[in-house]
Amino acid sequence: MSLGAVNTGLTGARALQAAGIGVLLILPFLGGSDYFMHILIQVLIWAFIYTSWALMGRLGLVSLGHGAFMGIGAYTVVLLWNFLGITPWLGIPIGVVLAVLLALVIGFPCFRFRIVGHYFALVTLALGEVVRLTIIALRDHTGGSLGLTPNRFGDGTSWYALQFADKEYFYYIALAVWLAGLGIWVLVDRSMMRYALIAVGEDEGAAASLGIRVTVQKLRITALSAALTALGGGLYAQYLTYVNPSIVSGVTVSLHIVFAVIVGGMFTAFGPTVGALFTITLSEILRISFGAQIIGLDLSIYGLLLILFIIFLPKGILGSLQDLAAKRAREAKAD
Amino acid sequence: MLELKSVSAGYGSFQALFGVSIEVRRGEAVAVIGPNGAGKTTLMRVISGLLETTSGEIAMEGRSLLDIAPHEIVATGIGHVPENRRLFPRMTVEENLKMGAFAPAARGKYKERLAFVYDLFPAMMERRNQMAGTMSGGEQQMCAIGRALMTGPSLLLMDEPSAGLAPVIVQQVFDLVRRIRDDGYTVLIVEQNVRQVLKLVDRAYLLEAGTVKSGGTAEELLGSESLRKAYVGI
Numbered sequence: 001m002s003l004g005a006v007n008t009g010l011t012g013a014r015a016l017q018a019a020g021i022g023v024l025l026i027l028p029f030l031g032g033s034d035y036f037m038h039i040l041i042q043v044l045i046w047a048f049i050y051t052s053w054a055l056m057g058r059l060g061l062v063s064l065g066h067g068a069f070m071g072i073g074a075y076t077v078v079l080l081w082n083f084l085g086i087t088p089w090l091g092i093p094i095g096v097v098l099a100v101l102l103a104l105v106i107g108f109p110c111f112r113f114r115i116v117g118h119y120f121a122l123v124t125l126a127l128g129e130v131v132r133l134t135i136i137a138l139r140d141h142t143g144g145s146l147g148l149t150p151n152r153f154g155d156g157t158s159w160y161a162l163q164f165a166d167k168e169y170f171y172y173i174a175l176a177v178w179l180a181g182l183g184i185w186v187l188v189d190r191s192m193m194r195y196a197l198i199a200v201g202e203d204e205g206a207a208a209s210l211g212i213r214v215t216v217q218k219l220r221i222t223a224l225s226a227a228l229t230a231l232g233g234g235l236y237a238q239y240l241t242y243v244n245p246s247i248v249s250g251v252t253v254s255l256h257i258v259f260a261v262i263v264g265g266m267f268t269a270f271g272p273t274v275g276a277l278f279t280i281t282l283s284e285i286l287r288i289s290f291g292a293q294i295i296g297l298d299l300s301i302y303g304l305l306l307i308l309f310i311i312f313l314p315k316g317i318l319g320s321l322q323d324l325a326a327k328r329a330r331e332a333k334a335d
Numbered sequence: 336m337l338e339l340k341s342v343s344a345g346y347g348s349f350q351a352l353f354g355v356s357i358e359v360r361r362g363e364a365v366a367v368i369g370p371n372g373a374g375k376t377t378l379m380r381v382i383s384g385l386l387e388t389t390s391g392e393i394a395m396e397g398r399s400l401l402d403i404a405p406h407e408i409v410a411t412g413i414g415h416v417p418e419n420r421r422l423f424p425r426m427t428v429e430e431n432l433k434m435g436a437f438a439p440a441a442r443g444k445y446k447e448r449l450a451f452v453y454d455l456f457p458a459m460m461e462r463r464n465q466m467a468g469t470m471s472g473g474e475q476q477m478c479a480i481g482r483a484l485m486t487g488p489s490l491l492l493m494d495e496p497s498a499g500l501a502p503v504i505v506q507q508v509f510d511l512v513r514r515i516r517d518d519g520y521t522v523l524i525v526e527q528n529v530r531q532v533l534k535l536v537d538r539a540y541l542l543e544a545g546t547v548k549s550g551g552t553a554e555e556l557l558g559s560e561s562l563r564k565a566y567v568g569i
Contacts, residue, residue, distance in 0.1 A: 211409030
């Protein structure tokens with residue numbers, strides 16, 4: 001391929017991105033139903049959370065407990081609002097800080113004592129459950145398994161309370177946050193931290209012998225991932241105006257995150273977004289087709305698909321498509 | 336330059352080093368020879384801070400290395416070429432080299448040092464975009480040495496650079512070590528290939544079962560009857 005062709009390829013991708021963002025920006029004016037907007041907002045918020053998970057997951061730090069960070073983000077904002085009247089504009093950052101603190105408290109001993117791979121996954125799995133059970137145990141304030149609704153402010157539309165009767169507001173907020181998540185992905189992707197963490201993943205001892213501060217590097221990416229996940233959790237709580245331990249925390253949520261990212265592809269920026277689009281569309285189709293007749297069917301299908309994906313498409317939908325495109329391009333070049 | 340005074344260390348309840356004292360002076364090439372399990376690799380890991388000592392003192396240019404982290408030890412000018420090369424196999428040669436210049440202090444000199452390493456090892460320049468794990472053993476050793484040089488060391492620790500390599504390649508690797516030496520680096524090398532390494536260094540220590548059994552100039556050790564019988568096989 002000549003340099004010129006590379007350049008047109010790049011401008012082509014840029015143009016496509018710009019067009020995509022343009023379509024997303026005018027989408028609410030195209031007269032889609034509330035249901036359609038609801039699905040879109042869900043996809044954007046979850047895509048952001050999945051991207052946050054994949055920031056560390058792709059570098060070999062597989063967490064099965066991100067529900068912990070999401071739960072902290074979601075519950076902190078609602079509890080502070082309901083009991084102390086603190087605006088979500090402060091509540092969300094406080095939730096983010098708490099999630100980062102938890103990530104550091106759990107991460108430091110794990111990384112310092114070289115708990116990696118499956119053992120790290122198990123520690124995080126336990127962490128997710130501890131947070132979920134803590135939420136349930138504090139039922140006097142959190143409402144236990146029944147969940148909690150943030151108090152309504154005024155007529156239900158207020159920037160101060162981050163509550164909106166119309167879906168357009170949340171759509172734009174979610175869109176902005178999702179784009180910011182992709183931006184952070186790109187920044188991390190270009191950083192030396194990414195190389196360092198790949199090196200650490202391949203050979204921790206060799207990386208340390210070169211002066212790479214293994215513990216510090218791992219803590220940085222974990223804290224970043226936890227912070228963004230908590231932000232996603234807080235936003236999700238504000239959007240649903242309802243939180244409940246099983247929808248924002250615990251093993252189910254944590255595993256959902258991992259599943260969606262694996263399906264979409266964790267090694268490319270849009271992979272987690274494709275995962276969100278795929279899983280949410282799938283669960284909606286299953287819900288509409290079967291309703292409540294076969295409860296849990298979607299989860300069974302998820303499980304089955306996960307097995308198939310891990311065996312046949314380990315790079316996920318987007319990753320595999322990109323490999324295919326690269327192969328085509330090579331073949332075309334060879335002809 | 337580097338001084339170890341009665342250093343002891345081990346893994347859990349197993350003690351691998353018993354009061355080891357060695358010294359490396361600036362501009363020297365020094366070898367630590369000895370059989371398998373003598374504690375040679377442990378010695379290297381202790382110097383790099385990858386393993387903590389249980390007692391004793393280690394100092395680089397008069398500065399104690401005992402309570403400082405591995406990345407700070409690298410900053411004092413100690414570069415480590417680990418045993419079995421330990422490259423990052425799924426990173427390219429250039430990315431491996433880049434990792435050697437990861438420390439903030441080294442980043443500013445990245446380009447300059449990269450040019451230096453490519454100048455020293457033109458083969459690495461040719462293979463810069465190849466995955467490190469797909470190269471031959473000798474090339475991997477070259478890359479591992481280059482990666483350690485990227486940290487900007489004045490003292491290079493080399494842990495069994497000839498291990499696991501074909502005899503022809505072993506010769507090439509020792510030639511590399513000689514070039515590094517002639518370039519003005521101080522070298523502390525651990526080897527089982529006693530005959531070869533003694534041709535290369537100024538002095539050597541014989542390590543057995545975690546203690547220094549003897550030491551002296553390369554000629555003295557080559558002249559020692561017992562050492563020749565046990566390790567050189569002639």
